[in-house]
Amino acid sequence: MIYVGIDVGGTGIQVGLVDESGKILCKGGIVTRTDIPFDMQVKAMADCVLDTIDKGGYTLGDVKAIGAGVPGVTDPRTGNIAFCTNLGWVDVPFVQEFNKHIAKPVFVGNDATVAGLAESVAGVSAGSDSSVFVTLGTGVGGGIVFNGKVWNGFHGVGSEIGHMILELDGEPCTCGNYGCVERYCSATAIIRMARELCAVHPESEIVKVCEGDLNRVNAKVVFDAAKNGDEIALKVFHRYVKYLGQLVASLVNCIDPEVIVLGGGVSKAGDFLLDAVRAETRRYVLYKTLPSARIELAKLGPDAGIIGAAMLGK
Numbered sequence: 001m002i003y004v005g006i007d008v009g010g011t012g013i014q015v016g017l018v019d020e021s022g023k024i025l026c027k028g029g030i031v032t033r034t035d036i037p038f039d040m041q042v043k044a045m046a047d048c049v050l051d052t053i054d055k056g057g058y059t060l061g062d063v064k065a066i067g068a069g070v071p072g073v074t075d076p077r078t079g080n081i082a083f084c085t086n087l088g089w090v091d092v093p094f095v096q097e098f099n100k101h102i103a104k105p106v107f108v109g110n111d112a113t114v115a116g117l118a119e120s121v122a123g124v125s126a127g128s129d130s131s132v133f134v135t136l137g138t139g140v141g142g143g144i145v146f147n148g149k150v151w152n153g154f155h156g157v158g159s160e161i162g163h164m165i166l167e168l169d170g171e172p173c174t175c176g177n178y179g180c181v182e183r184y185c186s187a188t189a190i191i192r193m194a195r196e197l198c199a200v201h202p203e204s205e206i207v208k209v210c211e212g213d214l215n216r217v218n219a220k221v222v223f224d225a226a227k228n229g230d231e232i233a234l235k236v237f238h239r240y241v242k243y244l245g246q247l248v249a250s251l252v253n254c255i256d257p258e259v260i261v262l263g264g265g266v267s268k269a270g271d272f273l274l275d276a277v278r279a280e281t282r283r284y285v286l287y288k289t290l291p292s293a294r295i296e297l298a299k300l301g302p303d304a305g306i307i308g309a310a311m312l313g314k
């Protein structure tokens with residue numbers, strides 16, 4: 001039997017056929033269209049699923065379940081999606097609509113949650129008893145997996161790691177609160193901190209690389225300059241690592257998972273980031289002499305969305 005994973009993104013929708021072990025067998029995809037109504041969007045996804053099954057040489061009879069990971073709030077119990085801003089969905093009956101086209105078990109989950117599930121099936125946290133996945137991208141997302149199953153909380157609104165508050169009366173967040181983790185641990189935060197410092201330190205390598213245009217600052221530029229020993233970039237890097245270390249330590253102190261996985265674009269900084277975060281986390285972990293969570297980098301990359309969505313039905 002195979003599983004189908006749908007990774008619903010703001011610009012593209014990727015579909016993949018996935019085996020029991022989390023290996024992708026065949027892929028397809030369509031462009032995300034926000035100019036058509038919800039029922040048409042779902043029909044386009046279902047058509048893409050059928051095309052991909054066909055392309056892979058399988059039939060619907062080979063499919064055990066279909067899963068979709070969406071950048072929004074989902075209710076796995078009803079199959080409804082409460083919010084998905086990128087696609088303009090508010091409280092839509094996703095599973096019910098999808099089943100009009102394909103009569104198979106269909107599951108929905110948040111995109112960060114399914115990426116965490118993917119890592120726990122076929123990635124760096126494979127075979128672990130429990131893991132917390134933290135995606136460090138434009139925002140910060142979270143995926144909690146216990147015994148191979150995602151944990152979204154009793155009401156389905158949990159694992160929003162990016163909106164735990166890290167700084168009282170801190171930076172305003174898109175969610176309406178102030179001082180959220182996302183404002184300090186995302187790529188967006190690195191860019192903000194770098195721009196603030198570069199405005200008064202034009203001698204920084206960051207400014208040179210961006211040819212004076214601070215709109216061109218991104219996380220990679222900042223971390224590359226930090227690796228080269230640029231003083232301003234290192235200031236940003238150390239501040240970022242301090243925030244991230246405190247977040248990771250709080251996850252250790254609160255949840256004590258077997259593994260904490262760092263994913264998303266920022267995690268591409270590799271061991272430079274990982275070594276620093278591991279050291280910083282140790283400073284804030286409560287029981288320093290006792291064993292605690294391994295901290296690792298995600299290894300599946302962009303395919304995690306497809307794999308994790310597919311594994312929702314396993």
Ligand SMILES: [Zn+2]
Nearest residue numbers: 163173175180
């Ligand atoms: Zn927030």
